[in-house]
Amino acid sequence: MGEGQSDEKWAVMMRAALAGDESVYRRLLEDIGRQVRAMARGAFARSRVGDADVEDVVQETLLAIHLKRDTWDGAMKLAPWVGAIARHKIIDALRRRGARQFAPIEDFEAAIPAPEGDDPHDLTDADRLIGQLPARQQDIVRSISLQGQSISATAQRLAMTEGAVRVALHRALKSLADAWRRTAS
Amino acid sequence: MKTSDLIAALAADPKPRGMPLGSRFSLALALGVLVSACAFAMMVGPRHDIARALGTMRFDWKFVDTIALAIPTSLLALRVLRPGAQLRWLAVALIIPALALSSSVAMELMMIPRDLWLTRLIGSNAIHCLTVIPLLSIAPLAALLVVMRAGAPASPHVAGAVAGLAAAGMAATLYASNCTDDSPLFVATWYVLATAVVVAAGALLGGRFLRW
Numbered sequence: 001m002g003e004g005q006s007d008e009k010w011a012v013m014m015r016a017a018l019a020g021d022e023s024v025y026r027r028l029l030e031d032i033g034r035q036v037r038a039m040a041r042g043a044f045a046r047s048r049v050g051d052a053d054v055e056d057v058v059q060e061t062l063l064a065i066h067l068k069r070d071t072w073d074g075a076m077k078l079a080p081w082v083g084a085i086a087r088h089k090i091i092d093a094l095r096r097r098g099a100r101q102f103a104p105i106e107d108f109e110a111a112i113p114a115p116e117g118d119d120p121h122d123l124t125d126a127d128r129l130i131g132q133l134p135a136r137q138q139d140i141v142r143s144i145s146l147q148g149q150s151i152s153a154t155a156q157r158l159a160m161t162e163g164a165v166r167v168a169l170h171r172a173l174k175s176l177a178d179a180w181r182r183t184a185s
Numbered sequence: 186m187k188t189s190d191l192i193a194a195l196a197a198d199p200k201p202r203g204m205p206l207g208s209r210f211s212l213a214l215a216l217g218v219l220v221s222a223c224a225f226a227m228m229v230g231p232r233h234d235i236a237r238a239l240g241t242m243r244f245d246w247k248f249v250d251t252i253a254l255a256i257p258t259s260l261l262a263l264r265v266l267r268p269g270a271q272l273r274w275l276a277v278a279l280i281i282p283a284l285a286l287s288s289s290v291a292m293e294l295m296m297i298p299r300d301l302w303l304t305r306l307i308g309s310n311a312i313h314c315l316t317v318i319p320l321l322s323i324a325p326l327a328a329l330l331v332v333m334r335a336g337a338p339a340s341p342h343v344a345g346a347v348a349g350l351a352a353a354g355m356a357a358t359l360y361a362s363n364c365t366d367d368s369p370l371f372v373a374t375w376y377v378l379a380t381a382v383v384v385a386a387g388a389l390l391g392g393r394f395l396r397w
Contacts, residue, residue, distance in 0.1 A: 018200055020199065020200075022196050022197070023196075025195075025196045026192055026193070026196040029192045029195060029196065030189070030192060033188050033192065055188060058188055059186070059188055059191050062188065062191060062192065062195065063191070063195070064337070064397065066195040066198070068268070068335075068336070068337040068397065069200070070200075070205065070206050070335060071206060071266055071267045071268060071335070071336050071337050072267070073267060080269040081267070081268050081269045083269065084268035084269035084339065085268045085337060088268070088337070088339065116187065116188050116189065124186050126186040126191060127186050130186070141194055144193060144194045144197050145186065145190040145191055145193050145194040146186065146190050148190075148193055150197075151197055166197075166198070166199065169194065169197060169198050170198050173194065173195070173198055177397075181396060181397065
């Protein structure tokens, strides 16, 4: 196998996800989330920043991975790409929390996966930022995430077409990423 | 909100159908160059004695310089959009035009007498060069920055600066056909200065618009 060619597990999963396999994509994001969580906890601890809101960074990173998945070169491994995005977001988050020194962030692949804690703090960044979206977008995001409704059920309830719900969801996720970045600056 | 809830929303959002990043990038680049070429044709156009000039080494070498800047830096501008990209390519992209330019400067210094150096360096189009190259860079730089917003560069400032290099390379390629100063000493001074202006603008704009 030549350099760059990759049948790494994550790369295979991402290719299936990009081809439209929603359940594989969900598993991949959960896998990645566990890895990013471990990496962020390590980085927060080493920079002596409390890790009560590590989950916010994990979520911001997953959103960036989702919205920027077009920048992954499908012939390469996925892990280095994910690691670069995670490092970028973790350093941003540390800076925002006033860390002055950044202990080197451990190698992404070396981090030991960490499961999500049961009890994230009450009002996460995502909750707060979703609250700033237009009412219809808020409704759609909450319906699909918190209430676990499908696109079609949401469309039916709101008397919208499925296409319109998809478009609104995509816009909402993009605005969410923009809002997150503004809190960073 | 739990992370698994967010993941449910992400998984429900299908990949938008559209051109891949590389194709959009090439399209933007072509569009920017086209606009710039039209502006060039309308505002200044090539010099009148271009047929004769084409037979001279100094005139032709200007295009070697500018194209050696435009092509590697354009490729690099696409590359820096991908997280985890190796930045050693940045060095490679800069060495190519630097070698083209410095070798011609060395030749010029050997070929012409010392008391002509300053005259050749100052030339007669310095202000024109410093105005036209940045102006012709506007369209390609804008087109690149718009499409680069879809990327995820490790450093938005560096990405913007690389876009500035590419845009200046394209603008200088157009301008070189108008400019009647062909000495490498002129190119190494004024073309480089004009490029620096565009690179600074690119870095500034990149820091503002390419954050993610």
